[in-house]
Structures are given as structure tokens and as C-alpha cells.
Amino acid sequence: MTFELPLFLVYLVDGIGSLLMLVLAGWIFYEAHRLRHRSLINLYLFLLSCSLGAFAVNRATGHILRYVFRYSGQTHIWEAIAPISGGVNTLIFVIIASLSFYYGIFRNLQETRNREKERHLKELQKNHDFLQKVIDSLNTQLVVIDKEYRIAMANRKFLNDMARSKGEIIGLPCYQLLHRSCDTVTDCRTDESDAHICPWRRIHNGENLHLMTHVHRDPVTQKARHIEISASPVHGNGGEVEYMIETLTDVTDKVKLEQIQVQQEKLTGIVELASAVSHELNTPMFTVLGNAQLLKRQIKPDGPGASELTAIIRNVKKMSQLTRKMVNITEYTTKDYVDEEKLFDIAGAAESKEEDRDARQKDRVQREARWLNLEKMAAMGQLTASVAHELNNAINIVLGYSQLLLRDAQPESQSSNDLQKIEKNAKQCQRIVSGLLDYTRSMSREKQSVDVNRHLEDVLKLVAHRMALDNIEIVTQFSPDVNPVWMDPDEMKQVYLNLLNNAADAIEQNGRIRVKTALDPSGQDILVSFSDNGPGIPKQVMEKLFTPFFTTKEDGTGTGLGLNVSRDIVHKHGGSLRVKNRPEGGAVFTIRLPVGHPSTSTDGG
Amino acid sequence: MFTIRSRVGWYIGILCCVLGRTSPALAIQTHGPPEGLYAHQIAHLGFLVAMVYIYLRTRKRNGDGWRWIRLSFVFFAVWNLNTFITHGVSAALDPAQFQGRIGGLPQYFVAHSSMDLYFFFGKMDHLLCIPAGLCLGLGLRKMYRETQRTSSENDF
Numbered sequence: 001m002t003f004e005l006p007l008f009l010v011y012l013v014d015g016i017g018s019l020l021m022l023v024l025a026g027w028i029f030y031e032a033h034r035l036r037h038r039s040l041i042n043l044y045l046f047l048l049s050c051s052l053g054a055f056a057v058n059r060a061t062g063h064i065l066r067y068v069f070r071y072s073g074q075t076h077i078w079e080a081i082a083p084i085s086g087g088v089n090t091l092i093f094v095i096i097a098s099l100s101f102y103y104g105i106f107r108n109l110q111e112t113r114n115r116e117k118e119r120h121l122k123e124l125q126k127n128h129d130f131l132q133k134v135i136d137s138l139n140t141q142l143v144v145i146d147k148e149y150r151i152a153m154a155n156r157k158f159l160n161d162m163a164r165s166k167g168e169i170i171g172l173p174c175y176q177l178l179h180r181s182c183d184t185v186t187d188c189r190t191d192e193s194d195a196h197i198c199p200w201r202r203i204h205n206g207e208n209l210h211l212m213t214h215v216h217r218d219p220v221t222q223k224a225r226h227i228e229i230s231a232s233p234v235h236g237n238g239g240e241v242e243y244m245i246e247t248l249t250d251v252t253d254k255v256k257l258e259q260i261q262v263q264q265e266k267l268t269g270i271v272e273l274a275s276a277v278s279h280e281l282n283t284p285m286f287t288v289l290g291n292a293q294l295l296k297r298q299i300k301p302d303g304p305g306a307s308e309l310t311a312i313i314r315n316v317k318k319m320s321q322l323t324r325k326m327v328n329i330t331e332y333t334t335k336d337y338v339d340e341e342k343l344f345d346i347a348g349a350a351e352s353k354e355e356d357r358d359a360r361q362k363d364r365v366q367r368e369a370r371w372l373n374l375e376k377m378a379a380m381g382q383l384t385a386s387v388a389h390e391l392n393n394a395i396n397i398v399l400g401y402s403q404l405l406l407r408d409a410q411p412e413s414q415s416s417n418d419l420q421k422i423e424k425n426a427k428q429c430q431r432i433v434s435g436l437l438d439y440t441r442s443m444s445r446e447k448q449s450v451d452v453n454r455h456l457e458d459v460l461k462l463v464a465h466r467m468a469l470d471n472i473e474i475v476t477q478f479s480p481d482v483n484p485v486w487m488d489p490d491e492m493k494q495v496y497l498n499l500l501n502n503a504a505d506a507i508e509q510n511g512r513i514r515v516k517t518a519l520d521p522s523g524q525d526i527l528v529s530f531s532d533n534g535p536g537i538p539k540q541v542m543e544k545l546f547t548p549f550f551t552t553k554e555d556g557t558g559t560g561l562g563l564n565v566s567r568d569i570v571h572k573h574g575g576s577l578r579v580k581n582r583p584e585g586g587a588v589f590t591i592r593l594p595v596g597h598p599s600t601s602t603d604g605g
Numbered sequence: 606m607f608t609i610r611s612r613v614g615w616y617i618g619i620l621c622c623v624l625g626r627t628s629p630a631l632a633i634q635t636h637g638p639p640e641g642l643y644a645h646q647i648a649h650l651g652f653l654v655a656m657v658y659i660y661l662r663t664r665k666r667n668g669d670g671w672r673w674i675r676l677s678f679v680f681f682a683v684w685n686l687n688t689f690i691t692h693g694v695s696a697a698l699d700p701a702q703f704q705g706r707i708g709g710l711p712q713y714f715v716a717h718s719s720m721d722l723y724f725f726f727g728k729m730d731h732l733l734c735i736p737a738g739l740c741l742g743l744g745l746r747k748m749y750r751e752t753q754r755t756s757s758e759n760d761f
Binding site for chain 1: 641644645648649651652654655656658659662663666674681703704707708709710711712713714715716717721722725728729730731732734735738739741742745746748749752
């Protein structure tokens with residue numbers, strides 16, 4: 001079977017198709033160009049479109065030229081062009097095939113890389129989750145702060161205690177979150193003292209680890225909370241400090257308990273001192289009473305001095321009543337003291353036996369017992385203080401009347417001798433009671449940051465006159481490295497005066513006292529020493545030196561409380577007072593006091 | 606010292622001498638006339654396989670744009686197959702099968718077999734490559750619009 005097929009149909013389709021292909025090539029290139037070439041597939045589509053466009057142009061042009069040349073009988077021209085057109089087409093096909101296969105290869109590589117990246121990301125996420133779990137499991141607050149004082153990270157405990165979400169605190173300045181009163185970092189002072197500065201500043205100063213106590217605001221109640229902070233630097237690759245890690249522990253209860261203990265110790269001290277004072281007063285008081293009664297018997301009831309002697313006797317009796325009252329207070333205080341352990345045993349028996357509940361219960365009961373004791377001690381302390389004041393008033397009246405009578409008495413007479421005994425013993429009573437009064441006054445004093453060298457210079461001015469009279473030279477050797485100390489300047493003044501007066505008493509006349517300050521090599525403490533070139537302290541005296549009411553001074557000139565009180569004051573400041581004889585003669589008293597804030601130094605140790 | 610112009614002149618001169626004095630190099634194998642056709646046919650096959658491959662690689666991609674583009678791959682693959690066969694058939698045709706003249710062009714094609722018939726219809730391959738180009742253009746256009754819509758939604 002034979003078909004004679006008209007070729008004009010082929011020519012028509014070919015001609016129109018070639019023209020359409022030229023139009024399509026331009027359009028495809030335009031559309032491909034509009035697509036952004038950011039992804040691999042889009043780049044492939046763009047290159048494929050360019051190749052197909054080039055193919056379309058080459059093929060359409062070739063076909064059109066073929067018709068033109070062959071129709072016009074210029075076949076030889078077409079035959080010269082045809083291989084070029086065909087060759088270009090072949091080349092474009094190869095390019096298209098290569099593009100497609102290379103796209104596949106690159107896509108595989110990309111997918112492998114993406115899978116690797118995804119795997120790494122998963123591992124990173126897993127590690128991150130693990131670390132987050134670890135820090136979230138901490139029972140202490142943890143926060144990371146950047147160089148701009150902004151919070152970069154925080155654990156769950158911190159977020160819960162701050163009552164904030166992570167989104168709310170990340171990027172927030174720490175001084176605004178933790179110290180609500182600070183608007184800028186330069187305003188940020190957690191305490192009035194310079195010793196109590198921002199941990200970031202300490203980290204910048206090169207301290208690797210620091211333990212300090214700050215006062216933060218409770219986010220809900222806005223009440224001050226004592227927070228123990230441990231800060232560590234996070235170094236960058238260049239070694240510079242980039243972040244600071246802080247762990248924060250709320251020690252408000254602990255601090256309060258310590259304050260209670262200190263207060264309790266002070267009050268206990270008063271009551272104990274009152275007990276000793278009551279006993280010490282007996283002898284001089286009854287000497288005064290005996291002498292006054294003896295003198296009264298020697299004069300007529302309406303004679304000169306009778307009324308004054310009556311007043312003296314009345315006031316000595318009042319003193320006697322007051323000392324009995326003090327003894328009663330002491331007995332009452334010690335007898336009814338709440339035993340914390342016993343209280344726990346009673347409370348614990350009725351409560352759960354579970355261990356953790358027991359611990360909590362014990363803590364609560366102990367705290368309550370301390371509060372009970374503190375309240376009672378406070379009341380007793382106040383009572384003792386008021387009794388001491390009354391006692392002091394009575395002594396002053398006795399002393400006043402005795403000095404009045406003494407002025408009018410015949411010198412060298414029996415009555416003058418008796419009145420001198422009354423005055424001497426009244427003064428002794430006054431000294432004994434003044435010790436108690438000083439102790440009660442010290443309770444309400446506030447501590448502050450004090451420049452020790454300057455403080456000592458002020459104290460030395462007070463004793464300069466006495467030293468000059470006794471021809472005692474004061475030599476000072478103050479170290480400029482001595483840092484400020486957190487102390488009660490009045491109390492410490494009392495300590496310095498005691499030691500200086502003791503040294504002067506030991507020298508008597510013509511001697512030298514050396515006052516020296518130095519920073520301990522550890523940098524944690526400062527040392528203040530008072531050395532004299534007196535006879536030194538005998539061994540038997542050294543053993544009793546700090547015992548209350550022990551004195552080597554002549555009867556009536558010392559109370560025996562000075563060194564005892566001084567040691568207590570130094571102990572209250574977290575320091576120590578030591579004494580030793582110098583090999584070259586004389587004694588040296590050395591005070592050791594912690595530098596900076598007491599909580600910083602004691603907690604940081 | 607030689608100037609750049611004189612140096613270029615020297616190079617052209619040497620090149621002319623070398624080309625003007627050429628003689629058959631026995632080490633180089635000469636290729637007969639079918640080589641061009643074979644290379645072209647192999648390129649068609651490569652194009653065809655590439656289109657099938659790229660179709661399979663992109664079959665999981667969603668969107669109207671990709672549907673049109675995949676359709677264009679199909680058309681291009683079929684066009685390549687058709688052209689491959691047509692080229693093959695045309696090589697075996699007798700010139701006497703082309704009869705009559707319109708200018709320098711034959712007027713009729715005498716088909717004796719089904720392959721001859723296939724050749725006649727296969728010559729109208731634009732019926733395949735025009736839809737292929739059209740689908741590709743449409744697909745690219747739709748992809749562009751989808752990209753535009755996504756970015757405007759993201760901006761919003």
C-alpha cells in the first residue's frame with residue numbers, strides 16, 4: 001500500500017512551530033529570569049530554560065533558513081549551515097542532560113549535608129536539653145549575665161522565685177530585676193557601704209570566684225531578702241570575660257537566725273553580767289551602809305548631816321533591793337529558759353516520723369524556741385537595763401551626799417575617814433554599774449565601714465593629754481594597705497581606750513606605747529597591735545586576764561571588766577584579741593579584725 | 606623589545622605557517638559521515654533520559670507550577686523519543702520517496718510502510734515541543750506567582 005502525502009502540511013507545522021518557538025524562547029527566558037536563583041532547583045530551572053531557549057532559537061532559525069535556502073534553490077548554502085545548526089543542537093542537548101544529572105548530584109550532596117546538619121542540630125538540641133535539665137534541677141537560683149548587665153540565661157528555680165517567664169527576663173538588666181530601686185547600672189548599690197559592690201565589678205577586677213551576701217527585693221512582696229551570691233566569669237576565646245554565672249541562695253532565714261543568736265548572746269551577756277554585778281556590789285554597798293549607819297548613830301537625829309545620812313542609808317537600801325531584783329531576774333531567766341531540744345522531742349513525738357518532715361519540724365521548733373527565748377531575754381534585758389539605771393541613780397545620790405558631808409567634815413577626823421570610805425565604796429559601785437550600763441547601751445549601736453588608721457588617730461587624740469602627763473611616748477606605725485573594716489566605731493573606741501589605758505597603767509611613767517596596723521598576708525584580716533615597754537604580764541595573771549572582775553589594780557581603781565568586755569566586743573566583730581609578752585620586755589595586745597562586710601568575710605572563707 | 610602588536614603579528618605568522626603546511630597525521634583517526642548523526646542521536650537519548658530523571662527527582666514537589674513543569678518534562682521526553690525515531694527512519698529513506706517540487710522543496714512524500722507514515726507524522730514534532738515550551742513557561746510563571754504570594758504573606 002502506497003500513500004502520497006502532501007509535504008506542505010509538514011512545512012506549515014514546521015514554519016509556524018519555528019516562529020512560535022522563537023516567541024516561547026523569549027517568554028521562557030523572561031519567566032526563568034524572574035524567579036530568584038537562591039535555591040539549587042531555581043538555579044537549575046533558570047539554566048535549563050536558558051538552554052532550551054537557546055535550543056529553540058537555534059532550531060527555529062535553522063528550520064526557517066532551510067526553507068528559505070532550499071525553496072530559493074540555494075541548497076548548497078543550507079548544506080553548509082546545516083551541520084553547524086545540528087552540532088549546536090547536539091551540544092545543547094548534552095548541556096541539558098549534564099545540567100539535569102549535575103543537579104541530581106548536587107541535590108544529593110545537599111540532602112546529605114542537610115541530613116548531617118539536622119543530625120548535628122538534634123545532637124546539639126539533645127545536649128542543650130540535657131544541660132537545661134541539669135541547671136533546672138538545681139535547687140539554687142542560677143542566672144547568666146552578659147557584659148551589658150543583661151540576663152542571658154536563667155534556670156527554672158530563678159524564674160519560679162522571680163515569678164516571671166523566660167521571655168520576660170531574658171535581656172532585662174539585672175539591676176532592674178534584682179534591685180528594683182536602680183534605674184541605671186551606675187545607681188546600682190545594694191548597700192550603702194563600698195565594700196558591698198556589684199559582683200560583676202568584682203569579676204572585672206579579676207576575682208575568679210566570690211561569695212557575698214546581697215540584699216535583693218522580693219519580686220512579690222518587695223521585702224528585702226538576703227541573697228548569698230557566688231559569681232564566676234565565663235571567658236571568651238580571647239580570654240576576655242564575656243559572661244558571669246551567678247548562683248543565688250536565699251539566706252534570709254539564716255541571716256535572721258544569726259541576728260537572733262547575736263541578740264540572744266548580747267542579752268544573755270547582760271543577764272550574766274547583771275548577776276555578777278549584783279554579787280560584786282554586795283561588799284562596797286554594805287560597807288557604805290555600815291559606815292553610814294555608824295556615822296548616823298554618832299550624831300543627833302536633828303543634828304547637821306543627819307538628813308543626808310538618812311538619804312544615803314535610804315538609797316543604799318534601795319540599791320540593795322535593786323540588786324536583789326537583778327538576782328531574781330537572772331534566776332528567773334535561767335530557770336525558765338526554753339530547751340530547744342526538749343521542745344523538739346515533745347513536738348516531734350506528735351508529728352510524723354518521716355525524716356524530711358522531722359528535719360523541717362525540728363528547724364521550725366528550734367526557731368520558735370529561739371524566738372520565745374529571745375522575747376523573754378529581750379524583756380529581761382530591758383528590765384535589767386532599767387534596774388541598772390535606777391541603781392546608778394541611787395549610787396549617784398549616795399555619792400553626792402557623801403561628797404557633800406565630806407566637804408563639811410573635819411579633816412583627819414573619824415567621821416571624815418568614814419565618809420571617805422563611803423565615797424570610795426560608792427565610786428566602786430558606780431564603776432561596777434557603769435560597766436553594765438555600757439554593755440546595755442552597746443546593744444542598739446550600728447556598724448559601719450570604718451577607716452581603721454583614721455579611727456585610731458582620733459582615739460589617740462583622746463589619750464594624748466594623759467600620756468603627756470605620764471611622759472609616755474606614743475609611736476604609730478600605720479600601714480596604708482589597711483582596708484576599711486565593718487565595725488561599731490564607739491565599741492572599738494572603748495576597746496582601744498582600754499588597751500591604751502592598761503598599757504599606760506603598766507608603764508606607770510616614762511615609757512613608750514607602739515600602735516601598729518597591718519594587713520594580714522592573707523588579705524582577709526587586718527591587725528592592730530598595742531605594745532608597751534612595761535614589766536610585762538606575769539604567767540599567773542595572764543591565765544586570768546580576761547576573767548570578769550579580775551583586776552591587778554589597787555582596790556577601787558579598776559572593775560576587772562575592761563579586758564573581758566574588750567574581748568567580747570572584738571569577738572562580736574568576728575575578730576580575736578590575743579596577748580603575749582614581748583621577748584624584749586612589755587606586753588603586746590593584738591586585735592585581728594576581718595576586712596569588709598562581716599557576711600562577706602565570714603561566708604567567703 | 607617587542608611591542609604587543611608585533612608580538613601578535615608573529616603569532617599569526619607562525620600559525621599560518623603551521624596550518625599551511627599540514628599533512629594527514631596518521632595518528633589521528635578520521636571519522637565517517639554517520640558520526641554526526643550518531644552523536645546527535647546519543648545527545649537526544651541523553652536529553653530523553655535527563656528529562657525522565659528530572660521528572661522522577663521532582664515528582665514529590667507540590668504546587669501548580671511544578672505540575673506544569675513536570676508536564677513539560679514529559680512532553681520534552683516524548684519529543685526526544687519521537688525525534689530519535691524520526692532521525693533513525695529518515696536515514697533509511699529513499700530520496701525517490703520525495704516527489705514533485707515547490708521551489709527547491711519536494712511536494713509529496715510517498716509512504717510505503719508504517720515507518721514511512723511514522724516519519725511523515727514525526728516530522729511535525731513541533732506539535733510536541735511547542736506544548737513542552739508552553740508548559741515550562743506556564744510552570745515558571747505559576748512558580749513565580751506562588752513565590753510572590755508567599756513573600757507578601759510573610760511580609761504581612
